[in-house]
Amino acid sequence: MYKYDEYDQQMVDTRVAEFRDQVRRRLSGELTEDQFRPLRLQNGLYLQLHAYMLRVAVPYGTLNSAQMKVLGDIADKYDRGYGHFTTRQNIQYNWIKLEDTPDILADLAKVEMHAIQTSGNCIRNISSDQYAGxxxxxxxxxxxxxxxxxxxxxxxxxxxxxxxxxxxxxxxxxxxxxxxxxxxxxxxxxxxxxxxxxxxxxxxxxxxxxxxxxxxxxxxxxxxxxxxxxxxxxxxxxxxxxxxxxxxxxxxxxxxxxxxxxxxxxxxxxxxxxxxxxxxxxxxxxxxxxPYFDDPAFETDASDDLDLSDPDFRLWVERNCHAHKQAGYTIATVSLKPIGGIPGDASADQIRLMAQLAKDYSFDELRVTHAQNIVFPHVKKADLYTLWQKLDEAGLGTANLDSVGDIIACPGLDYCSLANARSIPVAQKISERFGSAEKQAEIGELKLKISGCINACGHHHAGHIGILGVDKKGVENYQLLLGGSEGADTSLGKITGPGFDEDGIVDAVEKATGVYLANRQEGERFLDTYRRIGMDPFKEAIYG
Amino acid sequence: MVEVQFRFRDDEAVNDPAVTVDAFTDQSNATAVRIEPGDDARALLPYLDQLALVEVNFPAWTDGRGYSSARVLREAGYTGEIRAVGDIVIDMLGHLKRCGFDAFAPEHPLNPTDAQNAFDRWDNVYQATADGRQPIWAKRHPAGV
The missing domain is CATH 3.30.413.10 (Sulfite Reductase Hemoprotein, domain 1)
Structure with missing residues (x-):
């Protein structure tokens, strides 16, 4: 992966010094909050409901082990032991103190990382395909x-x-x-x-x-x-x-x-x-x-054989692994969506473990996906079972990639000052309702995305099923959308009709999947069935 | 008139009153013009020889249209003064200068030490812009190789 030269390093170091100076001027009162706001935003620092939130850039979603480890250490040292991976392949910390931020940026700069332009009205972090290379x-x-x-x-x-x-x-x-x-x-x-x-x-x-x-x-x-x-x-x-x-x-x-x-x-x-x-x-x-992005030193005679006798492993391989360009290797995705968990969250220990495993089993490389998961891009198939066991022990072995449990959700009202409704509890309830491996396997690919307000950070327009939280006369209300997609066949979801309360939306999602299961033809995903039969049967089941 | 606090030119300061772009292009033989954020700087291109001062107004520093105005003028070969006026804050100074501004008349005078730090902040830059500084990529590949 890319390595800074002296110029790149100097640019990032200079930014740390500049931001330190801006924080100094804010703390001394030279800058008002209004004047400081656009400046801190250009360094990814938001003032949220409970505290400052710092968003750290992961350029095109690529990380090495040393960088991942520092992300875990920052979660421990400056936050409450968690990091939250975002829909733009970045990571954010929700419990940050303003006076700590220059030191955090300095820690990041030591491993060629930064928070430059992760917010504000400027060109943001460039994102890319998480399977690149x-x-x-x-x-x-x-x-x-x-x-x-x-x-x-x-x-x-x-x-x-x-x-x-x-x-x-x-x-x-x-x-x-x-x-x-x-x-x-x-x-x-x-x-x-x-x-x-x-x-x-x-x-x-x-x-x-x-x-x-x-x-x-x-x-x-x-x-x-x-x-x-x-x-x-x-x-x-x-x-x-x-x-x-x-x-x-x-x-x-x-x-x-x-x-x-x-x-x-x-x-x-x-x-x-x-x-x-x-x-x-x-x-x-x-x-x-x-050349920084040249292939790592793949073994050219690595075997494609996989022992799938462990059924849990088999399920994980089927759901979470993707074809690699090199024979004998696979791309493995770690789902950060355990049943009932907060989508995209990982503990400091989990982050450091993934750093170590990437070093041991993936040529020192990791990726963050816009679906808020972590990718080990280059895993030798012979190592895959060991890797999975180590992940699974740490609660990172969930086999649900691109299925209904692999929910994208914004932080919602719990953390975000823009939100109208909470996203996380809805994600957790859906995740629990559809938690069993059998249920997820039966439904297959179903991309479900939740935003807590119209700004759509949870990409609800692009979900096969999308959920939008709105404020209806002071009460949280959730609208249901069907038929969105972000793939090569990009389309925008349509609203089914009147919204629901928190439990109602979970029921509505279940009814929608019921219509799919009853109507699907051989090989059809939820999205395909929806596109073939249209909105009406879904409406009927949901509101009828 | 608001005072010029920082100026990076050796020639005599221009103190002619600046007229609006409309007034200027309509008739004027004025030598100073003021660009507002919504004005098209390219309307001035036929008259660059006649101009000694272009003021670019920032009613709010977060409205960045003035940066493009200045670059458009410099790219067209204008060598007279380009003065940033209005809501100019410390953290803009270096970027304004990179876009071709060479005089600064902030509505509220700025702390001179902080301002100097802001002008001197970046030893290197990633982009080629109107200030003629050699970008990092040019330093990495001397003589365009």
Whole structure:
């Protein structure tokens, strides 16, 4: 994985010093809370319901063992012994003291980590495919391009006070595992007719209160124009994105109001101008970055045999492992969704254990997924049973990837000052209702996503089943959505009808799965059945 | 008129009153103009030779359109003064300078030590912008190799 050189290290160290100075000015009263707020946000520091929350960046979701270990240590030293992995492949801590944050950032900088631009109206952490570099189906590893974008977007002086936050994802396979078209900019690495690799740009996707699937605005941007084209996209947005209403300030609204063709035309004009400005790093820079993402030293004669005689192990392999490009290896995902647990939470001990296991069994590498799980990207099949046993002993062996128990949920009203309703208790109840392995196996793939408010951090629009918490005259109320998807077949869920209370929504989910089980045809997932039979049978069962 | 607190130019300060972009493009022979966040800086491009001062107003520092305005002017070859006025805070200074601002007239004067620290903060930068500083990628690959 990528390693900082002296420049990268200096940039992160300088940021720590800058933030230390900002905190000093806040604590001395030189800065009011209003003045400090945008500054702390650009360092991932939120003021939540009970305490400060610090969000730490995990660039394109890739971590090494030393970094993972420090994440566990921070949870112990500065938080209450937990970390929460987020839907943008980051980690956040919910019980942070303001005066500790410069020291936390300094601890992170020692392992080449930071909290730069994990919040605020700027370009956020670049996300990517959690199976990058391991998946059998990828064209190239998307991470060198994401790293190039990370450097370009870090402290970009023109784009630190955009109309709204700005999220970029880069993928390189047909199967979209990063919800690329639900980002402000989604980049798909593609090959053109001449056999050259380039970038396909999708702009103006997003969730929030106005969910949109990003349209393609440029079919092929050559690699030596990637930064220039990105800069053109951003400049048009910075100049013309709406600032009169924060709910209409995301780039999706600009693209929607102008129309994608007009937006693309304006970008093209700016791009033509910027091409003469010398802002593009030379291809040599990309070539410098690429080798950091070279394959680890795989054994070329590793066996594909697996002893599946242990039924619990077998279930976990079937649900949580994914095809690796290298024979004899697999991609194993640790579900952070135990029955009745808080989605995405891990204890300091669990985090450190995963760090150690990654060192022992996955070439020192881990990934965070946007579904709030942890991936061991390169596990030799011969080691898989041992790895699973060690995970299982620590409560990390849940076999429910992409099934109804693998719920994505935002922190909700328990932690977030924006939320209208709690998410975690609903997730826990659903997880318990559908807890048994038999039930989950019977239902198969079913992506369930919960947001505690319209900002949609829990991606409810993109869930096969989505749940949105709203405030209805002071009472928490939950709406049910069906038919969303974030894959290559991205679609947005539709609301079934009137909302429910906390227990009612759990019942409604059960009724919806009942309709699926009664109507499904051979090989159909929940989503497929819904798409075939439509909303009506579900409505009837839920409200009838 | 608000005083210029920091200036990075050797030439004589321009003190002509700045007119709006509309007034300027309509008729004026003025030499100073003020850009508001909603103005299109490119409207000034035909007149760059005539201008000695462009003020870019930040009514609220969190509205970042002025950064693009300054870069647009510098990229078009404007070499006169670009002055940041309005709600200018310490933590913007370095970034404004990178985008081509070379004079700063904050509505509320800034602590000079903190301001100097902010200007001097970054020994290196990741991007090529209007200030001509060599970005990190250029240092990594001297002579474009």
């Amino acid at each position: 391991a998946a059998a189906d990828e064209l190239v590893d998307p991470r060198p391009y994401a790293e190039l974008l990370r450097q370009w977007s870090s402290f970009h002086p023109e784009f630190l006070t955009l109309p709204r936050k700005f999220k970029i994802a880069v993928i390189a396979s047909e199967t979209d595992r990063a919800a690329m078209r639900l980002h402000d900019i989604g980049i798909k690495m593609v090959k053109n007719d001449a056999g050259e690799i380039g970038c396909q740009f999708y702009v103006g996707g997003g969730m929030g209160r106005t969910p949109m699937i990003g349209p393609m605005i440029k079919e092929f941007v050559p690699l030596d124009q990637l930064i220039t084209y990105s800069e053109a996209c951003l400049r048009v947005y910075n100049r013309y994105g709406r600032r009169d209403n924060k709910y209409k300030a995301r780039i999706k609204i600009l693209v929607h109001e102008l129309g994608k063709d007009e937006y693309a035309r304006q970008v093209e004009e700016e791009f033509a101008h910027l091409l003469s400005q010398g802002i593009e790093p030379p291809l040599a820079e990309l070539e410098r970055i690429k």
